[in-house]
Amino acid sequence: MTMRIHVTVNGTEREVDVVESTTLLDFVRDDLHLTGTKECCDLGECGACTLLVEGRAVNSCLMLAAEVEGGEITTIEGLNENGKLSPLQDAFLAKGAVQCGFCIPGQVMAAHDLLQRNPHPTLDEVKEGLSGNLCRCGGYVQICEAVLAASEVS
């Protein structure tokens, strides 16, 4: 069964027919062709698929597309403004937080949510806030530094 979904994606209203069982992750990647959101564990454990629903970070592999009907989602593609990197994105580059990069969209979205809720977190709060996002390159030191640096800019 398919259904029609109305959702605001990165500020643009969209109307898309999807199979009812489609996860939010597959919806974003396969139906909207926004592939910046990544798939890894499909279990809500790795955080690679993190995006924002109503401004809050979620594991999109654990939600159905149908759950965002009438709502608003923001993906990594919606974070930079007019082609300019956000201070958070820039901090990731400045601090050397980007290695292979596969986890980075999820890390950035989780960090974005964290800074929205807590604009000046402590290091421990950053570690806690990003603990659901795995980085096998092990770049956590630099990722945490980037988030702290971005919090000073904001």
Next chain:
Amino acid sequence: MNPEPIGASERRFGGRGRVTGEQQFIADIRLESMLHVKLVHVDYGHARIVSIDTKKAAAVPGVVRVVTAEDLPQPMPRFGPVHDDKPILAVEETKYHGQPVAAVVAESKESAEAAVQLVRVEFEELSGVYTVESALAPDAPLVQEPELRPDDPLNHTNVLNEFRAGWGDVEAATADVVIDNVYTFPMITHFAIEPHAFIAAPDDGGVELWTATQNPFQMQRLIARVMGLPVAKVRVHSPDPGGAFGGKQHPKYEPLVAFLALMTGRPVRLLLTLEETFQEVRRTSCRIHARTGFKNDGTLAFQDIRGDFLMGAYADIAERVIAKGSYLACGPYRVPHARVVSRALLSHTTPSTAFRGFGTPQVSWAHESQMDDAARRLGIDRVEIRLRNLPRKGEEFLRGDVPADGDWAESVRNAARAIGWGSPLAAGRGRGLAVAIKAGPTTGASYAIVRLHSDGSATVLAGTSDMGQGARTVLAQVAARELGIPIESIRVVMGDTASVPFDLQTSASRSTVFMGQAIARACAHINAQLREMAAELYGAGPAGVTVERGVVQLTGRTETVGDMLRMRFKDVKGEVIGLGSMRSEYAPDHPLGGAPHFFEFSCTASEVEVDPETGEILLIRHVTVADVGRALNPQHVAMQDEGAAVMGLGHTLMENIILDGAGRISNLGALDYRIPTSKDLPLEMHSLVVENGDGPGPYGSKGAGEGGLMATAPAVASAVTEASGVVIRDLPLTPERVWRAIQERTR
């Protein structure tokens, strides 16, 4: 003149696309009319395939084909980096949990998933070999058919190979103290966050592949061989991997998707799940029996090491992992008498392959824990005993091989200082320090093309794989330095066998040295052509012209290369093309087929606090020191070394693939197999470098990036011993294992 790019922490090339989501990984690539592939497995380790019924699956709407071994060329093509032993799909039996017996090709992922559920596989459970002990048992089932290795005298055993190294006479050697212990190192999975993914498409009488491989040229040759195609008719695109760590070094399902693309005449895509990725790659586990003799002053008298390494059902590159690790199983020390015998054992488990450190973390776990045991027995400081045995720079330590190529004692002293060695410790805390050494690349061939364009910008073509180490950035820094142009005006092209020249592979921390030199030489080739250009343009003899770092100088005239190019290419345009290469040939007489071009030497020091009630280890401070010769990009070195250290903390503290009695992976997936998160970071982490400019790479650099995990386990374990009084010789140091050891000691 432009700012000096060497030694500057230039931002990561390709970083922008990785923070905006624009970077395309394999799963992000969409081809017109692409089909989707899902694999069919049996939920058992070693099983005989009785029958496969695909009728119902084939009838699922959207299914294009269901392929089993029978549908592939006969005899089944087999492949591997060393031995051609792995079939494209399981033939007659599955030899490890997760080996596919069939593949469904469908118009959609959903159709393929539905059809997989309907493939009926009747199988007979067979007894399997899942441990070192069972592989060596006299009545052990044979993992591989003897016909696969007809000329091998060991083909009726599960021993694929026995590696021997050593010198002197261990039997005759005398010692004041002999330390005799057995160490085990578990199976670890790579867990790249990007699961393995493959795309193939028919292409102009050949085949085009997209795979995140560290080794696109090997892939190209292999696909050409199994499909009977000329190398030029196989085009391998290798977009930057989303983490590789050795797991994406050698072929996995590329031959399968290539055949499926040709069978269906359409592009096909196979995205493995994380669970399937776990089943495809892992680190070689082992049991090491070390008997080490010491004199009373702490100097080594002999090393007698027997390693039993459990590889998987197919050889992959595991034999090489075992050989390279074992060659340095005595560590970076002066050892008067040494004997190392390591067996490479086949088992009914996931094929083990290259994994960051390549055998070194396993052997350092043993040789460093032995040093600590000796230090405790002899009442010698644990740092001091290492310093007494480390060779000086230039001193031979592997009999008959290249000497120590760095000031290794300097690394140890720096690590000791940074961890506060010798300063008072709080209750419940302890410190440890360990070293490790890995042989760098022994052979290799890297070719580079540098194109200097008419406006003075440049395109670098290099076959290296940028899998997170930042190879693009460092290689661009080399070109920027040699051509005297800003790094912003350089493009580095990689990842396409049809457009970049040959590179052996991205492995063994080789790229800075091999590809870096190839690019430096390509730039020198350009500069030589620029000298001739200047001589011709200005009517001077070439001897009177110099071109260095973007500046042309001849008698009475100094100008930039850019200005000269604009004049020279004013009308018909053009460019200057530089070729460069670095080769190192196979040396049949060397135990590794060639002397290492450098040693990757690393020292780790750690301070921990152990909770005796729970066995939990709190990492207070963690220090790594890497002897990198010269840090071309200090930030890149730090992120690599600290990242490696975090990865090392995984195998030290929590990671371990667990098999059940049927050879099935019990902790299959991210829920049950835990890797370090941000909350597992040590409270303080420091990465230091030693830079003496004594490497063979550009500007005296050596390879880097693996070191940070090579000595993690023995350093942390030594700290745990000081903190808690227990000695543990099996990894990982889980709270349960530590708690049990404390309980046993206090009982």
